[in-house]
Amino acid sequence: MTAVTLEDRFLFDLQGFLVLRDVLSPDECATLLDALRPLEAVDYPDEWMQSLPPGSSGRPTRETQIPHQTRLNGLPRLSDAFDYLIDHPRVLPYLREFVGEPQLINTWSISKDQGTPAGGWHRGIAPTDYSYRDEQIRSRMFNTVYFLTDNGPEDGCVVGIPGSHKNNIDLAWRDYKGLDMPGAAPATGRAGDVLLFSEAVIHDGLPKTTPGTRSNIYFNYVHAHYNVMMREPTNSHHFYFPEAIRARFTDQQRELTRWMELARWEY
Template sequence: MNEHEKYFFDVNGYLVVQKILSPDLVAALNEAIDHNQNRVRLRAGEQLLSANSPLLKGDHGRGDIMGILNWPQPWCRPFRDLLSHPPALRYMFDLIGDEFRFGNANGISMTEGAEGCALHGGGTLVHKHTYRYVNGRMWNNLVGVCYQLADVNFGDGGFVCIPGSHKANFDTPTDVLTMEYDLGCYHHVAMKAGDALIFTEGLTHGTLPWKGKHERRTLLYRYAAGSFVNAKGMNRLEEYCPFYDELTPLQQAIMEPPYNPGRPNIAALLDEQEAV
């Protein structure tokens, strides 16, 4: 990260990286989703995310694009390639460290009228996702990378956050999380297909209802500190990564379960891969 990116992330808790995906890769990812529409689960009932907020409710739930790393060949290939996407990994070195690991990956589909998601996360002690600055660098225990597969224009909806909330000292009031009390601190982020929004999970963030005429498609890849556990079932490699033997050495290192010390150095492995 350059000095401007570090400053922006430290102040805001997120950063947009433009054109991190090539047009060909965006096309391949969209093609894979087009061929696997049966794997898109539309939320309903108790799975809805709007917390009954009149400002976040929609005509229907969002679509969760599930199991993308386990899809049959060739459709899983572009999603697995993103596990070790070099430009994204280099941001993780500055945000997490050289010995991070895979957290989880999924996709989000929103069509016109899809509900939003109540805000969640924050920098206070009640939250487990942390941001800190120590010994001249940033440390995060969980970072999200949101790859955009379609344009997100102002007014469309999608990702919204409270910039700087990763450093908050007070819990976010409930009516602020549901956007029913507007303090003037919400920020909607517009992006283009191929861009990525990188954010600390310590940031208070959520989703605005989708008003765009086109479908919103976002892939969310999370990376965690090597010893941090962010989901159940991450201790048995054969269960959460049955495709382990099909991955490159770098990807295998990223998929290692949580433990400490003695983790593989992802930065060194990336340098070795790029030197070949």
């Protein structure tokens, strides 16, 4: 397993994100895309939604409300093709170094065609959930973004504000569109690269103005002490995998999803 270097620690602490190059081979990207495309065409019944309290709404498995964009939630429920990303050997050392005791909370994909607009600026956790103490970097939530296709600056790539995992003064970020946000820096890369970022970093997705489809897979982790089921109770379905799915996981993948043994969810 690759060790996390002092330079990695320096850069991650400084900007809140890193890009690892060539984590997936071109063949691996092609195989993952081949698995993803047919899943993006399915109309999912989402029967679990009937169990939600009246008046509340959860995210469907397939989201297409943003023009030219398809998002799938809960990937291991849909296919085993993505399982090996749970503990990818190039990424796992960073999870251990920057999260401490990582647990997988959320998995999704986003494919964007030409014409997809900018998303909206957001963050998953507050800057108080990022710390450096006793020489340990800790990000309570941590995202790993696998680029299955190139993420150039016009391809709808992720954009972040370097250093915002430690920022003290907030703007009304939702009032800013894409690169109009002060300090915004596109996180670009080639197919096979992986963006790692603290969810305390304020981030967004840029518009896709180029032809073709940009597809990324997002595996998001939290520290084991984070209460996963309380985060977004109406979306726990996508976070949680029943034992029938975890049964196919390796011991290490089971360890990284162990919270699921302690959660109650019937679907």
